Amino acid sequence: MLEISHLTHRFGSTLAVDDLTLTVPAGRITGFIGHNGAGKSTTLRAAAGILPFNAGAIAVDGHDVRTDPIAAKRASAFLPDNPDLYDFMTGLDFLAFIADLYRIPRAERRDRIGFYAEAYDMTGNLGGVIGGYSHGMKQKLALISAFLRRPRLLLLDEPFVGLDPLASHTLKEHLRALCRDGGAVLFSTHVLEVAQTLCDDIAIIRQGRLVVSGPTATVTRDASLEDVFLELQENAR
Numbered sequence: 150m151l152e153i154s155h156l157t158h159r160f161g162s163t164l165a166v167d168d169l170t171l172t173v174p175a176g177r178i179t180g181f182i183g184h185n186g187a188g189k190s191t192t193l194r195a196a197a198g199i200l201p202f203n204a205g206a207i208a209v210d211g212h213d214v215r216t217d218p219i220a221a222k223r224a225s226a227f228l229p230d231n232p233d234l235y236d237f238m239t240g241l242d243f244l245a246f247i248a249d250l251y252r253i254p255r256a257e258r259r260d261r262i263g264f265y266a267e268a269y270d271m272t273g274n275l276g277g278v279i280g281g282y283s284h285g286m287k288q289k290l291a292l293i294s295a296f297l298r299r300p301r302l303l304l305l306d307e308p309f310v311g312l313d314p315l316a317s318h319t320l321k322e323h324l325r326a327l328c329r330d331g332g333a334v335l336f337s338t339h340v341l342e343v344a345q346t347l348c349d350d351i352a353i354i355r356q357g358r359l360v361v362s363g364p365t366a367t368v369t370r371d372a373s374l375e376d377v378f379l380e381l382q383e384n385a386r
């Protein structure tokens with residue numbers, strides 16, 4: 150579903166991502182783990198088609214993000230760690246705007262908004278302006294807008310930070326459901342426990358380079374990775 154080949158990107162003299170190759174298959178949740186500044190957000194933004202990267206190639210559901218950007222963006226939804234939404238709009242206006250943008254038929258949008266708003270306990274808040282939302286409420290609205298689109302690929306940057314335990318639980322269920330329906334998920338996290346319990350696959354990035362990727366059980370069992378895990382755990386603390 151997502152094919153990243155030899156992705157390389159620099160910000161000035163900082164080599165943020167260095168020759169990274171990673172595949173996220175359909176039907177699987179992949180956890181993208183690394184310490185602060187490892188290159189996770191840069192990779193996710195490149196995959197989402199919002200960061201013009203220096204070298205390499207990325208395809209989403211077979212669509213090259215550089216040569217076929219509209220099809221690639223249509224197939225994926227990206228949630229940044231700090232969603233920048235339109236403060237002057239109500240939550241409902243924002244969702245209607247996204248539904249218009251992605252041409253979601255009226256009956257479907259009503260059903261999906263109703264379903265996801267209920268699931269994230271946002272039904273009573275959608276009439277309020279986004280500027281008055283808490284950080285967690287903004288995050289939930291961004292999640293609803295992503296699920297509303299039924300993306301094939303979901304790219305999430307630290308999605309569990311700021312969510313209450315119930316919303317975190319709901320999100321995990323929705324990620325699993327998206328994969329059951331043939332979609333794929335790539336999300337970044339510092340929390341190893343979340344990755345270990347939720348992910349089918351884990352990819353570890355350090356200083357812009359992919360250290361390892363593969364099925365969670367294999368990656369976490371590999372003794373040579375103990376150092377990487379310890380380092381990440383220290384970082385998380």
Ligand SMILES: Nc1ncnc2c1ncn2[C@@H]1O[C@H](COP(=O)(O)OP(=O)(O)OP(=O)(O)O)[C@@H](O)[C@H]1O
Binds near residue numbers: 186
């Ligand atoms: N817009 C930017 N301008 C300059 N340097 C940047 C920019 N964005 C990221 N970087 C640098 O690129 C490197 C990778 O950053 P990135 O945000 O991808 O890491 P990350 O793994 O997502 O980190 P975190 O877990 O802290 O979010 C870091 O050295 C960072 O300082």
